[in-house]
Amino acid sequence: MIVPMSAYIVLSIVLLGLGMLGVMRRRNPLLLLLSIELMLNAGNILLIGFSRQWNDPAGQIFALVVMVVAAAEVVIGLGLVVAVFRSRMNLDVDEMSSMKG
Amino acid sequence: MQTTLAWIVLVLPLLGGITLVAWPGEPPRAATRLIGIGSILIAFALAVTIFVSLLMNAPDDRTFTSGLYEWISIGGTSLDLSILVDPLSVMMMLIITGVGFLIHLFSAEYMQNDRDYRRFFAEMNLFVFSMLLLVLAGNFFFLIVGWGFVGLASYLLIGFWYERPAAVAAAKKAFVMNVIGDAGLVLGVLLILRQLGTLDYQQAFANADQLGANSGTALAVCLLLFVGAAAKSAQIPLHTWLPDAMEGPTPVSALIHAATMVTAGVYLIVRCHALFQMSELAGQIIAVIGAATLLMAATVALQQVDIKRVLAWSTVSQIGYMIMAAGLGAYSAAMFHLLMHAFFKACLFLAAGIVIHALHDEQSLNKMGGLKKYLRVAYFGMGMGCLAIAGFPGFDAFFSKDDILATSLAAGPVGVACWIIGVVGAFLTALYMFRLLFRAFFGPEPTGGYAHAPHPSKWWMAVPVIILGVLSFVGGWIQVPFGWTGISDWLAPVLADVQHPLEATNAQVWLTIGFSTAAALGGIALAWWLFAADPQRRIRLAAVARGPREVMREAYLFDEAYDDVFIEPGRELGTVLLDEVEPKGPQGLITGTAAVIRDTARVVSASENGFVRSYAFAMIAGLAVAGVILAIVVAGVA
Numbered sequence A: 001m002i003v004p005m006s007a008y009i010v011l012s013i014v015l016l017g018l019g020m021l022g023v024m025r026r027r028n029p030l031l032l033l034l035s036i037e038l039m040l041n042a043g044n045i046l047l048i049g050f051s052r053q054w055n056d057p058a059g060q061i062f063a064l065v066v067m068v069v070a071a072a073e074v075v076i077g078l079g080l081v082v083a084v085f086r087s088r089m090n091l092d093v094d095e096m097s098s099m100k101g
Numbered sequence B: 001m002q003t004t005l006a007w008i009v010l011v012l013p014l015l016g017g018i019t020l021v022a023w024p025g026e027p028p029r030a031a032t033r034l035i036g037i038g039s040i041l042i043a044f045a046l047a048v049t050i051f052v053s054l055l056m057n058a059p060d061d062r063t064f065t066s067g068l069y070e071w072i073s074i075g076g077t078s079l080d081l082s083i084l085v086d087p088l089s090v091m092m093m094l095i096i097t098g099v100g101f102l103i104h105l106f107s108a109e110y111m112q113n114d115r116d117y118r119r120f121f122a123e124m125n126l127f128v129f130s131m132l133l134l135v136l137a138g139n140f141f142f143l144i145v146g147w148g149f150v151g152l153a154s155y156l157l158i159g160f161w162y163e164r165p166a167a168v169a170a171a172k173k174a175f176v177m178n179v180i181g182d183a184g185l186v187l188g189v190l191l192i193l194r195q196l197g198t199l200d201y202q203q204a205f206a207n208a209d210q211l212g213a214n215s216g217t218a219l220a221v222c223l224l225l226f227v228g229a230a231a232k233s234a235q236i237p238l239h240t241w242l243p244d245a246m247e248g249p250t251p252v253s254a255l256i257h258a259a260t261m262v263t264a265g266v267y268l269i270v271r272c273h274a275l276f277q278m279s280e281l282a283g284q285i286i287a288v289i290g291a292a293t294l295l296m297a298a299t300v301a302l303q304q305v306d307i308k309r310v311l312a313w314s315t316v317s318q319i320g321y322m323i324m325a326a327g328l329g330a331y332s333a334a335m336f337h338l339l340m341h342a343f344f345k346a347c348l349f350l351a352a353g354i355v356i357h358a359l360h361d362e363q364s365l366n367k368m369g370g371l372k373k374y375l376r377v378a379y380f381g382m383g384m385g386c387l388a389i390a391g392f393p394g395f396d397a398f399f400s401k402d403d404i405l406a407t408s409l410a411a412g413p414v415g416v417a418c419w420i421i422g423v424v425g426a427f428l429t430a431l432y433m434f435r436l437l438f439r440a441f442f443g444p445e446p447t448g449g450y451a452h453a454p455h456p457s458k459w460w461m462a463v464p465v466i467i468l469g470v471l472s473f474v475g476g477w478i479q480v481p482f483g484w485t486g487i488s489d490w491l492a493p494v495l496a497d498v499q500h501p502l503e504a505t506n507a508q509v510w511l512t513i514g515f516s517t518a519a520a521l522g523g524i525a526l527a528w529w530l531f532a533a534d535p536q537r538r539i540r541l542a543a544v545a546r547g548p549r550e551v552m553r554e555a556y557l558f559d560e561a562y563d564d565v566f567i568e569p570g571r572e573l574g575t576v577l578l579d580e581v582e583p584k585g586p587q588g589l590i591t592g593t594a595a596v597i598r599d600t601a602r603v604v605s606a607s608e609n610g611f612v613r614s615y616a617f618a619m620i621a622g623l624a625v626a627g628v629i630l631a632i633v634v635a636g637v638a
Helices: A007-026 A029-054 A058-088 B002-022 B027-058 B089-109 B117-136 B138-156 B167-196 B201-206 B217-231 B241-247 B248-260 B261-271 B281-300 B307-328 B333-356 B377-389 B397-407 B412-441 B459-478 B486-491 B506-532 B535-543 B546-552 B553-584 B588-603 B612-637
Strands: B064-074 B078-084
Touching: A007 A029, A007 B612, A029 A058, B002 B064, B002 B078, B002 B089, B002 B117, B027 B089, B027 B117, B027 B241, B078 B089, B078 B117, B078 B138, B089 B117, B089 B248, B089 B261, B089 B333, B089 B459, B089 B486, B117 B138, B117 B248, B117 B261, B117 B307, B117 B333, B138 B167, B138 B217, B138 B241, B138 B248, B138 B261, B167 B201, B167 B217, B167 B241, B217 B261, B217 B281, B241 B248, B248 B261, B248 B307, B248 B333, B261 B307, B281 B307, B281 B412, B281 B546, B281 B553, B307 B397, B307 B412, B333 B377, B333 B397, B333 B459, B333 B486, B377 B397, B377 B412, B377 B459, B377 B506, B377 B546, B397 B412, B397 B459, B397 B506, B412 B506, B506 B535, B546 B553, B553 B588
Parallel strands: none
Antiparallel strands: B064 B078
16 A cells, blocks of 8 residues: 555644644643654654655655654753752743743 | 173162062061162272273273163164263262262161161162163163153152151152153153154264254253253252152152252253253253252242251252253253262251151251250261352362352353352352251250250261261362362263353352352351341241241242142042033943843843743744745745
8 A cells, every 4th residue: 555645744744733732832841852752753754755755765864863863852851851850849841940031 | 891890780779679679578687788788889889990990091982882682673773771881970870879878878777766677778779770770871761761760769768658648648749740750751752763763872962963953843852851850850840849758768868859869850961961952042941940940949948947848948959050050051060069969968968867866756947956965976967068058168069059150150141140040049058058057056955855855876877977078078179160170071071072161261260259159158147147146036037028938938839839720620620520521421321331231131031031832932933934934935936
């Protein structure tokens, strides 16, 4: 079965939109991180879809690179979340505004 | 050989001063004395060696220059760290180190009870070094350096007792007045550099005629240099700092404000005579200022009751003689009087120092009287000094002042006017000096006794006074009219390029001797009649000419006039600027700029609310806007 290219694009747009909404609406940093992952993977799906479309493996390699970067980012993000949780016992990004102008 | 020794003479006092300053902790007094006095003594011995070796050379082989290295070379003009050893600078060197040594010796005892013994000797050595640099400099640049350094040393030593507000104020006043002179000197030297293209003495003097005889440029150069000379040598209108400078310790007054530094202006004019004879008018202006100063200061000295202030005004007056002579072109006479003045004025100041020391810092003549039976050495020194300064026949100023006056008579109508003022000044000099002598050492003891029982001085203080007292008598015999001419012969190589040397005729010399001797004896006699013959007469005559005498006591109100003309308007201008202009002008500009930045920042910083979600929203909104623009551009291109 051949998945049409439009399906990849629609899925990607839906995932990106969900991720954006999540980043803007959620207050829990864990869910924020999840939403960012969602947006990254929306990009990955597009990369892989077009890679298949044009028969060019570069897109798949990019997707692998993005996954590695995303993993590293999650490590740092979770580390920050744990550190904040330890010092404040509270996980709400709106409370973390001590650097405001 | 001579220049090497001169370099050592120059450096020794500096080394002494640096050693004293760098000594860890407080050096023992004996070591301080040894370093402070020893360095000057060795310098004096070397200066004498240079003098003797120059004497053994032929007169036209007594000028040496030595450049240590080329300091600056720019635009075809080079500036060497160089010294000039010639009869004039050696003469000054002998005065500075010789009289300086005696005064250092005197200070060892005089300052014995002061806690800042080390600082005193370090600053005195700094002064001797600076003064040597001033006279040994081989170009105008190092003259200015030495000129500035002596001003600094003078400032430090006038303000030596810095706990006294009067001393600090006097030091500041002296410094400000001297900086006015420094500015004139620097401008004059820059004009020389511009016109003659060199700062080297010998090149500049050899090319002096490029200034143009009696041209405006020559006049400007001479008058600017004279501004420097007038400030340093306390001539009208820059003289008011010198009497106040008496706030310094007495040895400082003797060394800096009598014997050496204040005569630097005379030295400058004699050194630069090649320039000064380019402008006849400048010479006449200088002579008139010198004459006016000598007469003004002599009358002020008559009315002072502070023993040191009498001597200070007398110094102003005597330098007036020298400046007058230098302006008229009687250079060797000016230097002769400079040398004699160094002897007798140092002697007078040190004798006054013994009195002040013995009476525990009492300086008022009203608290003295009858001291001659307690203070024999001071009486001897003061007596010899008074006879010398008054021009009593056979003593120092009899020869040197008569040399100035006789030569003035040969200098045309201005010279004759100066001669008349000089003879009147000689009469006043005798009067005010013997007033001092009679009121301090003769007559009854003051009612209520002395402030402190006078005690005789130790030999440290006595020996310099005795040596200088003897020199006040025999010093003048170096140059005797119709006899021999020691000073003129010695300075002849330096003054060889004087175009119209002044020579007094025999009649002029006899006329001068007659009048000045009469003036001196008349002044002494009047002083005897007023102050010694009958101690009550002074009190009975107190009401005579009270108004004019009050003006003289206040030194013709120069200080008050300067207060009204310069200081008060300056202060008012400052108040206006502070209260009116500054808050609106610069202050408004600064606070206005700050307010604009602050308000802008308040608006902009509202976006920095610290909410991560709103930042994310901004990013996404920005992305959307960028996407829309991209779409429009792409659609437009397509």
